[in-house]
Amino acid sequence: MNGTFLFLGTGGSAGVPVIGCSCAVCRSTSSYNHRLRPSGLLKIDGKTLLIDVGPDFRTQALKYGIDHLDGLILTHTHYDHIAGIDDLRTFYLKTRKKLPCLLSRMSLDDLEKRYYYLFHPIGTVPTLSAQLEIHLLPHAQGEGEFLGIKIGYITYKQGGCQVNGFRFGNFAYITDIREFENSIFESLVGVKTLVISALREESSPLHLSLQEAIDFVKKVGARRTWITHISHSLDHESTNRKLPKSIQLGYDGLELEFQI
Numbered sequence: 001m002n003g004t005f006l007f008l009g010t011g012g013s014a015g016v017p018v019i020g021c022s023c024a025v026c027r028s029t030s031s032y033n034h035r036l037r038p039s040g041l042l043k044i045d046g047k048t049l050l051i052d053v054g055p056d057f058r059t060q061a062l063k064y065g066i067d068h069l070d071g072l073i074l075t076h077t078h079y080d081h082i083a084g085i086d087d088l089r090t091f092y093l094k095t096r097k098k099l100p101c102l103l104s105r106m107s108l109d110d111l112e113k114r115y116y117y118l119f120h121p122i123g124t125v126p127t128l129s130a131q132l133e134i135h136l137l138p139h140a141q142g143e144g145e146f147l148g149i150k151i152g153y154i155t156y157k158q159g160g161c162q163v164n165g166f167r168f169g170n171f172a173y174i175t176d177i178r179e180f181e182n183s184i185f186e187s188l189v190g191v192k193t194l195v196i197s198a199l200r201e202e203s204s205p206l207h208l209s210l211q212e213a214i215d216f217v218k219k220v221g222a223r224r225t226w227i228t229h230i231s232h233s234l235d236h237e238s239t240n241r242k243l244p245k246s247i248q249l250g251y252d253g254l255e256l257e258f259q260i
Ligand SMILES: [Zn+2]
Pocket: 012, 013, 038, 078, 080, 081, 176, 229
C-alpha cells in the first residue's frame, strides 16, 4: 500500500522569515525560503493524519485545502508543535466527534496543563473547543496500531523534553531530536525515506546541526532524506548544492510517497 506525506511546514520554531529580521534568507523572494512551523499531513489507506499542529495550522489548512482529519499525532508539546490545537475545533463543531490523538503520557500531562480548558470544559453548554480522543503510546519504543494503521515509534530527548518520532512502513518522521540512545536505530532498520530535523550548520543545544543529521542518516541507511525544522540561516538552493544529492532540505508543499 502507498502512503503520502505532505510537508505543511519546514521551518524552525520562529518560522522563516523571522519577525523583524532582514537577513538575505528572510528577505528572499524564493518560495523555498518561506517556511511555516513544522508539521506534516499523512494520507494512508484513505485516512488523513496530521503530525503536529503548530501556530501556523490555520494558514496551512487553508493553503492546502485540509477539510477534515481522521487523527492527530503529536511528537511533543513545545509551542511550535501544538499552538494551533484549538483551531481543530472547526472540525469538532462540524462533526461533534472527538479527534483521535496519539501521544505519549508525558505529552498528555503537559498538554493538559497548557490547554486545561480542552480537557475540563466549564459549565453545561456544549463545548466550543477542540476535543480529543486520547490514544497513549504504551512504551518508549515499539510498534502499535492507530486507526488501523501500523505505526512504529521511538523516544528521544530535546533538552528536558521527551519527544517521539514515528515510522509508517518504510518512511520515518523524526523532528526535534538532540539526545538519543543507539537503540532507536533498531526501530529504523529498513527505513528508505527519512525526514529529520536540523536547525542550521552550527550545533545548537536543542537541535542537530546539518553534519550531525548527516551522521544520523548514515546510521539509518535511508535512501532519501529530507531535512526539516530549518532556521533562517540556511538558504534553500545554496545549502542543497553543498549537501549530498540523497540528503536535501525539504520545503513547504513537498509531497513524498512511501510504502506501508
Ligand atoms: Zn520544534
